[in-house]
Amino acid sequence: MYSLIAIPTLLSLGAAYAITPNNVISPAVISGALTGLKYTSVGGSGSYNQVTNMIQGAWPTCTANPSCITAPKQVSGNLAPFDEEMTAVLRGPMTLHNIAVYQPTNSSAATWKRTSNWAQGSAPDNLVFMSNSGGGVSGEWDTCGGASQAYSDGAFTGAAASANADIYGANLPGTNEVNIVTSQTCADSPCDGFARGTASHGWAGSKAFVFEFEMPQDGTSNPPAIWLLNQQVVNSAQYGCNCRGMGGSGGCGELDLFEVLNTNLNQGITEIYSFKGATGSGDGNFWPRPSGIVTYIAILDIQTDSISIQQLQSWDFTQTQITRSIVDGYLSTPAMQVSFGGSNQRRSQRPKSWMHRRTLH
Numbered sequence: 100m101y102s103l104i105a106i107p108t109l110l111s112l113g114a115a116y117a118i119t120p121n122n123v124i125s126p127a128v129i130s131g132a133l134t135g136l137k138y139t140s141v142g143g144s145g146s147y148n149q150v151t152n153m154i155q156g157a158w159p160t161c162t163a164n165p166s167c168i169t170a171p172k173q174v175s176g177n178l179a180p181f182d183e184e185m186t187a188v189l190r191g192p193m194t195l196h197n198i199a200v201y202q203p204t205n206s207s208a209a210t211w212k213r214t215s216n217w218a219q220g221s222a223p224d225n226l227v228f229m230s231n232s233g234g235g236v237s238g239e240w241d242t243c244g245g246a247s248q249a250y251s252d253g254a255f256t257g258a259a260a261s262a263n264a265d266i267y268g269a270n271l272p273g274t275n276e277v278n279i280v281t282s283q284t285c286a287d288s289p290c291d292g293f294a295r296g297t298a299s300h301g302w303a304g305s306k307a308f309v310f311e312f313e314m315p316q317d318g319t320s321n322p323p324a325i326w327l328l329n330q331q332v333v334n335s336a337q338y339g340c341n342c343r344g345m346g347g348s349g350g351c352g353e354l355d356l357f358e359v360l361n362t363n364l365n366q367g368i369t370e371i372y373s374f375k376g377a378t379g380s381g382d383g384n385f386w387p388r389p390s391g392i393v394t395y396i397a398i399l400d401i402q403t404d405s406i407s408i409q410q411l412q413s414w415d416f417t418q419t420q421i422t423r424s425i426v427d428g429y430l431s432t433p434a435m436q437v438s439f440g441g442s443n444q445r446r447s448q449r450p451k452s453w454m455h456r457r458t459l460h
């Protein structure tokens with residue numbers, strides 16, 4: 100998939116010589132359409148309100164006040180808090196083809212190894228599809244906190260009793276949401292923050308997510324989206340008691356990679372949120388909603404404190420590692436640059452679509 104100029108001499112010099120990947124999409128011909136966007140100065144020092152407990156309360160109404168117990172968690176450093184464990188959420192209408200996650204063993208490692216992958220119609224490797232439908236056959240439900248995570252069934256529409264009980268299909272229907280986690284549960288080893296039910300670990304440190312998907316029109320105004328959340332958000336309650344916060348009021352990290360808004364079903368935006376505030380692709384800059392299969396990579400890199408989202412021509416999902424030089428190549432591919440630095444990034448409100456996402460059920 101890559102140009103063959105990677106002679107050993109250059110490789111041995113490491114990150115100073117980024118290899119130019121040969122599978123990036125050339126800049127779009129549609130005015131305003133993006134093929135790449137890079138967030139710089141991502142990390143920061145600050146705190147977010149970490150959920151430390153959820154109090155059940157008495158049926159039928161939530162009698163515990165407060166029921167969502169939090170305490171400030173201080174974080175700092177490159178990428179913070181996006182260096183913490185994260186999950187990826189997918190909302191239909193979407194057709195899913197392939198997903199892979201690559202990670203270095205540390206922020207300066209020379210290779211990023213494939214740590215998780217899934218191909219349509221086959222069993223995932225270190226990747227589990229979840230949804231917020233706990234309380235039936237898996238996960239749990241409580242009066243104050245609503246549904247926890249549950250293992251998704253193969254149709255992406257309900258819960259299964261155990262991880263990867265079904266072979267996952269391809270079609271994620273409109274309004275349905277699933278998220279992916281690793282196969283390590285919080286029972287296997289403790290998770291950061293409050294975790295309940297089927298809570299699991301996400302992907303920590305530097306990481307690259309690659310998605311091959313379609314966003315077919317389903318004849319309604321249902322807007323598809325792909326976004327990353329701090330794993331802790333889903334481990335407590337994605338649409339209730341969680342550490343996400345809004346903009347500058349305490350967020351533990353959300354990155355909307357490709358979010359179609361129902362105000363324009365042909366375009367997608369990207370936004371980043373943390374305790375620092377929020378910024379994003381802004382007015383007039385958008386991903387074109389795909390009419391067929393597309394491939395996007397999102398690289399969250401501690402070493403350069405940056406996040407690069409690129410549309411690719413294709414991706415070889417069988418490759419089990421990528422070199423740091425290729426990662427640097429993607430990070431230095433020409434793209435719209437958005438700084439998340441400074442102290443004045445706060446948005447007055449979240450995108451409209453957030454208001455339309457499901458609330459507690």
Ligand SMILES: *[C@@H]1O[C@H](CO)[C@@H](O)[C@H](O)[C@H]1NC(C)=O
Pocket residue numbers: 204205206207208209
């Ligand atoms: C980072 O990982 C690489 C590869 O596993 C290893 O050789 C190197 O010693 C590690 N560096 C640090 C600072 O831990």
